[in-house]
Amino acid sequence: MSAFPYSTLMVQGTTSDAGKSTVVAALCRLLRRAGVAVAPFKPQNMALNSAVTRDGGEIGRAQALQAIAAGIEPHTDLNPVLLKPSSDTGAQVIIHGRVRADMSARDYHQYKTVAMAAVLESHARLRAQYGAVIVEGAGSPAEINLRARDIANMGFAEAVDCPVLLVADIDRGGVFAHLLGTLACLSDSERARVIGFVINRFRGDIKLLEPGLDWLEAQTGKPVLAVLPYLHGLYLDAEDAVQTGPRRDGKFRVVVPSTPRMSNHTDFDPLRFHPDVDLRFVRQGEPIPGADLIVLPGSKNTRGDLAWLQQHGWPHQIRRHLRYGGKVIGICGGFQMLGDEVIDPDGVEGAAGRTDALGLLPLATTLTREKRLVQVRGHCVFAPDAAGAAVAGYEIHMGVSSGEALRRPAFEIDGRPEGACSEDGQVLGTYLHGLFDDAAACAALLRWAGLHSEHAVDSAALREASLERIADAAEPLMARLLALGNR
Structure with missing residues (x-):
């Protein structure tokens, strides 16, 4: 691999569960393979799945997984703001791994300027320690009601002036509308920093998809950098959504x-x-x-x-x-x-x-x-x-x-x-x-x-094998990123 051209690269999604966490983990693993010191980063996470760092802090579970992909110890700078919902309108606010307060959604919206300071502090520390920081957005940048004081998506990207990948999930349908509609909701400067699209969870004949890809690139002037396959049976810690998986006929x-x-x-x-x-x-x-x-x-x-x-x-x-x-x-x-x-x-x-x-x-x-x-x-x-x-x-x-x-x-x-x-x-x-x-x-x-069973589940081995699988699938994306950034 030639030198990775992005000191900070952000992965945003058109929806929740579009595949942002997986793409970040895959890129972290690929950079680790290439000998690049890399750290994952999520400015603000809202999730009830969390992990404990060695120093006794609390971060999102997905960032702990991404740290494994990057080959580093999970720490609180990887996810400086964690929101744990306690009701439909309130959440526990965790800053740098420690509970700061319980806040209503309205109160937290006012608090975001303080939270942004914590986010920028953590990002600066990571930039000083690692050759690359791969950032995961939250939800979608097209939530108009959340644009003011945004720290999770384009508000962060604008603050640190980093390029953005936009990921959409084709398995749920409407992928072209998701991508085109998200761009339409962004400001001119925000649209300009989107360097390309990633279409996730594709299954089928890629030839049948290509006319749509050509249309999307013609409409937006932005390239589709990768179409990632639907990978069955992945053992990856979910950020929040319950992973039910296929129904087994276990006894x-x-x-x-x-x-x-x-x-x-x-x-x-x-x-x-x-x-x-x-x-x-x-x-x-x-x-x-x-x-x-x-x-x-x-x-x-x-x-x-x-x-x-x-x-x-x-x-x-x-x-x-x-x-x-x-x-x-x-x-x-x-x-x-x-x-x-x-x-x-x-x-x-x-x-x-x-x-x-x-x-x-x-x-x-x-x-x-x-x-x-x-x-x-x-x-x-x-x-x-x-x-x-x-x-x-x-x-x-x-x-x-x-x-x-x-x-x-x-x-x-x-x-x-x-x-x-x-x-x-x-x-x-x-x-x-x-x-x-x-x-x-x-x-x-x-x-x-x-249950007296001869079978055992090695969680660490399954997780590691899944990280290798998603990294292998994302190799074409890494190649396109290198070509785009080094030209």
Whole structure:
């Protein structure tokens, strides 16, 4: 590879989930292959999937994945502003990895000048350390109502004067309208910095697409730099949207309620790829199917999601499931829901008060303003045949749990007990996200729940293979970028 001609290159999309995260990860991997010191960057991310950095900060999960692609340690400068929605109109605002405040959408709009200063500080530090910074936009730059004080898309690109790639997803239809319409919503200076288009998730005969590509280039005067194929079976941490994947005919059914504020659903990716597991997310209005294992996921609003479970009949179904010998796991907010009550004296999640929980473990949780952010390692102790199996993960939670259940821990982490198990051995709760990522822990948990399988899922190997696949697919895009920038 000749010298990469862009010190900062931004990837924006015509819609959410157009493929921005994947394109950034692919470019980071290709630059790493070429020996270029590269860092991913997302000025502002709104997502409930997050990761903990080694220094105890919190960033978007997609940026942690992109850091792996780039071969660097995830750190808070990669995603200086993270918004974690707690309601339809409010979010927790995280700056440089630390909670700054809970704000309404209107208040945050006024706060963006402060957030932009944090964004530019982080970008400057990355530019000083790396030969290239590959930036991911958020949503679409064509959201007219969000143009003022924009820090996520063209507002950032204009501030640092960087070129932009525009990505559109052809699989959802209307790709030419998406691209042409997005350009029409931009200012003259913003349109000028779009150096070309990337069409993502194409499947079919490329010859049938070529007349459309010619038309688009004639209409806009901008080149289509690459048409990326639809790649099936990728194991990549999702930024926010739940990745359901193809329905498997696994003999062991795991059911997860898709609560309104479910967080870190990437916890379930190893189960989604396990050949013997049929993983199902149950959304509002869908019947609750029979299961071998029910897992209550993490939550950004534990009391709100608990009320949702109660409203939709989950407590009755869970108790029926247990009577028939099924197992239940609660992760983070799901762990808090397993107890007797969740108390919020300071109004951390909304109005102060208390909520009766499911009563499956004798413990109570008090929500606190201080957020625990830490990477952890340890081993399983929840069952005799699981003892010693390694587990690794991370904690992201606001709240302290106490009670009799904690005398029967699920894990030993850094020399301390963690989590809880019921006396009858049917219910397990933990604050650990990523507990299924380690093959030994995943096998032990599934064995405890009733699945004795010869198969194991190596999450790290699957993730690495997927990064290599997307990088291979993006090689023509890199070639066009080099030719465009070096001419």
